[in-house]
Amino acid sequence: MLDAKFVRTQPDLIAAMLKKRHLDLKTLSHISLAEFVTLEQKRLDLLHNLETLKAKRNQAAKDNARKKSQGKTIEIAALKQLTTTIQEIEDNVNTLTKKSKDFLLSLPNLLDAAVPVGRDETFNKIIRTEGPIPEFSFPPKPHFQLGSLTEENKRAASITGARFTLFKGVLAKLARALSQFFLDENIKKGYTELLPATIANEASLTGTAQLPKFANDVFRLSPPHENFYLISTSEIPLVNYHANEILNEDDLPLYYTAYTSCYRSEAGAAGKDTRGLIRLHEFHKTELVQFVHPTASQVQHEKLLSHSEHLLKKLNLPYRVVLLASGDIGFAASKCYDLEVWLPGQNTYREIASCSNCLDFQARRANIRYRTKKKGNLFVHTLNSSGLPIERTMAAILENFQTETGTVHLPAVLHSYMGGCKTLF
RNA sequence: GGAGAGGUGGCCGAGUGGUUGAAGGCGCACGCUUGGAAAGCGUGUAUACGGGAAACUGUAUCGCGGGUUCGAAUCCCGCUCUCUCCGCCA
Numbered sequence: 001m002l003d004a005k006f007v008r009t010q011p012d013l014i015a016a017m018l019k020k021r022h023l024d025l026k027t028l029s030h031i032s033l034a035e036f037v038t039l040e041q042k043r044l045d046l047l048h049n050l051e052t053l054k055a056k057r058n059q060a061a062k063d064n065a066r067k068k069s070q071g072k073t074i075e076i077a078a079l080k081q082l083t084t085t086i087q088e089i090e091d092n093v094n095t096l097t098k099k100s101k102d103f104l105l106s107l108p109n110l111l112d113a114a115v116p117v118g119r120d121e122t123f124n125k126i127i128r129t130e131g132p133i134p135e136f137s138f139p140p141k142p143h144f145q146l147g148s149l150t151e152e153n154k155r156a157a158s159i160t161g162a163r164f165t166l167f168k169g170v171l172a173k174l175a176r177a178l179s180q181f182f183l184d185e186n187i188k189k190g191y192t193e194l195l196p197a198t199i200a201n202e203a204s205l206t207g208t209a210q211l212p213k214f215a216n217d218v219f220r221l222s223p224p225h226e227n228f229y230l231i232s233t234s235e236i237p238l239v240n241y242h243a244n245e246i247l248n249e250d251d252l253p254l255y256y257t258a259y260t261s262c263y264r265s266e267a268g269a270a271g272k273d274t275r276g277l278i279r280l281h282e283f284h285k286t287e288l289v290q291f292v293h294p295t296a297s298q299v300q301h302e303k304l305l306s307h308s309e310h311l312l313k314k315l316n317l318p319y320r321v322v323l324l325a326s327g328d329i330g331f332a333a334s335k336c337y338d339l340e341v342w343l344p345g346q347n348t349y350r351e352i353a354s355c356s357n358c359l360d361f362q363a364r365r366a367n368i369r370y371r372t373k374k375k376g377n378l379f380v381h382t383l384n385s386s387g388l389p390i391e392r393t394m395a396a397i398l399e400n401f402q403t404e405t406g407t408v409h410l411p412a413v414l415h416s417y418m419g420g421c422k423t424l425f
Numbered sequence: 426g427g428a429g430a431g432g433u434g435g436c437c438g439a440g441u442g443g444u445u446g447a448a449g450g451c452g453c454a455c456g457c458u459u460g461g462a463a464a465g466c467g468u469g470u471a472u473a474c475g476g477g478a479a480a481c482u483g484u485a486u487c488g489c490g491g492g493u494u495c496g497a498a499u500c501c502c503g504c505u506c507u508c509u510c511c512g513c514c515a
Contacts, residue, residue: 004474048475051484058444058484061496065443079495246435246472371435373454377472 001104001364007033008040017110020326022119028213029106036103043096050089057082105212109361112335116325123325124338130309131318133342134400142345143398144276146406147171147425153276162274163266163281165391170424174397174410175284177417178390179259182286182311186387189307191257191288196237198261199228204240207366209332216267219281230263235384238289243366246377252370253292253300257387260285277391278350284390290383291368294360297381301357305337308353308385315411317396318342320349332358341392345399352392355385398424 007014011033018025025032031039057079064074116125144150148168156166167175183193199221205211210218210232219230231237238256247254262285273279288307292300305321312319324336333356340349360379363369369377401409408424415422 044475047484051475054485055483057495062444064495068443074495076495083495248435 001361002107002110003364004040004100004104007104007107008037011037013110014107017108020111020115020117021108021329022327023108028108029103031099031103036100039096039100039103043093043100046089046093046096050086050093053082053086053089057086102212105206105365108331109334109358111326111329112357114323115329115335116323118325119327121325121328124328125323125325127321127323127337129318129320130313131316131342133318134344136344136404138404140344140399140402141406142276143343143395145345146398146402146408149276149398161281163279165277165280165283170418170421171394173418173421174394174414174424175390177414178388178393179284179286181314181414181417182388183257183259185311185314186257186286186288186307189255189310191255194234194238194241194256194258196231196234196241196258196260198231198234198263200231200236200240202227202229204236204243204366205229207243208236208239208362209365210236213331217265219263219265231260232264233262233285233384234258234260234287235289238287239362239368239382239384240366242291242368245368247291247368247370247380249293249370249372252380253290253296256289258287260287262389277395280391283392286387286390288385288387291363291380292383293370294378294381297357297359297383300381301335301337301355301383304383304385305339305355308339308355308387311388312339312341312352314413315393315397317393317400317411319352330354330356332356332361334359334361339386341396343396343399344402350392352396353386353388356383358382358384 002014015025015033060079060082064079067074116123118124144153148171152166152168152171156164159166187193202211205218210229218232220226221228221230237260238258241256242254261282263282264280266279266281269279277283288304290300290304309319309321319339319341322338322340324330324333324338329336336354336356338351339353339355341352342348343350359381362382363379368380368382370380371377397411398408401411403409406425410418410422410424
């Protein structure tokens with residue numbers, strides 16, 4: 001969420017940001033920027049009016065208290081009328097305040113100056129490419145044709161449905177090994193491990209900005225549990241871990257990591273990536289979240305990126321770093337790097353991690369501040385990155401390290417996590 | 426699921442209708458004291474929004490939302506969370 005005062009005093013900057021993002025305000029909100037500015041003006045006028053009347057009432061109540069203690073009579077009729085008037089104006093103010101807040105919640109974050117301007121992902125900027133692309137003496141297969149994945153996917157579909165998966169034997173063990181490996185490495189980098197619930201409430205999803213705009217992308221429980229949602233990422237519990245808190249300035253930065261299941265409805269993705277492990281309704285992911293001092297967030301963003309990259313490097317997976325364009329970047333992010341891993345079976349790079357600096361956008365929504373000695377309580381900056389998703393990493397391992405006979409050589413760092421097993425299938 | 430108790434500032438804790446944004450304590454900051462430290466003494470110490478160049482000032486906030494009242498931390502209703510006991514349960 002952006003600061004109300006900022007939006008009403010500099011609406012042109014908001015308009016410019018929306019244009020860069022190629023977003024039409026009409027699709028976000030039923031009121032325009034100009035209407036918001038007049039709405040705010042009206043709200044502040046009424047608020048001033050209301051506060052004057054309340055001051056009058058408070059003074060009268062104090063006078064009455066004194067009179068009563070002196071045994072004098074109290075004049076009530078006029079004050080009764082005053083209370084009625086106050087209630088009417090207060091109702092109006094509340095209505096306007098809610099409209100104003102709804103509008104602010106529907107606005108995406110401001111963009112960093114470094115974000116490439118462009119309509120879609122074709123404008124993303126490739127920052128660097130890491131690791132040699134493997135060469136095969138045979139046509140490399142897509143991951144879903146390796147091992148027992150085809151068969152297990154059928155079973156998963158019959159148990160649940162499309163876009164669900166199931167692992168058996170060594171693949172189940174590989175998933176487990178990866179989760180342990182990721183958590184261990186993240187802890188080494190200074191992250192504190194959390195194991196949160198994978199259901200969160202409406203306030204938490206609003207805090208990280210999955211709500212109100214992206215309600216279609218998440219699974220919601222049925223009544224009477226309609227205030228509960230399945231988390232689409234553990235960023236939700238990790239960021240909201242400190243919701244409504246005032247942190248110590250000296251404690252920043254705070255690092256958290258969690259391995260959880262993640263649930264996504266993939267509402268707009270019909271027909272895309274229908275086979276294999278790339279796009280699932282339920283997948284597993286280890287996530288990285290940082291709460292940092294505003295002056296440090298640029299530097300921390302690069303550091304966070306290096307933490308995600310570290311995992312890919314340890315696994316010897318070839319990847320590239322991409323800076324997302326204004327039309328492709330997420331709602332809450334002001335600047336975002338994607339890590340894209342090489343998938344030989346598809347002869348392309350695919351997103352495997354998303355590393356975002358949200359500035360104070362989420363902190364404002366979730367009310368996460370830090371205490372300063374001189375400047376009062378200020379909003380922290382939040383950053384998040386994948387560290388890493390299990391299924392997409394498995395797909396990358398299977399495809400990059402496959403052999404002509406169909407076996408797969410595991411990266412050395414996983415051998416101990418696999419109980420000494422070095423080759424799959 | 427049943428019964429009960431509770432939610433007050435950074436923390437602990439008083440307050441059951443009236444100049445209470447809230448006693449007292451702890452913590453913290455600054456000063457005095459000391460060779461130095463501790464103790465002691467003094468002063469200060471919530472947040473948000475609005476107005477003001479500033480000093481300062483108005484409003485709101487005692488879990489959340491409603492209600493009663495001239496006036497609510499205090500009374501009433503709903504919700505929520507925590508704790509204790511019972512039941513059930515991985």
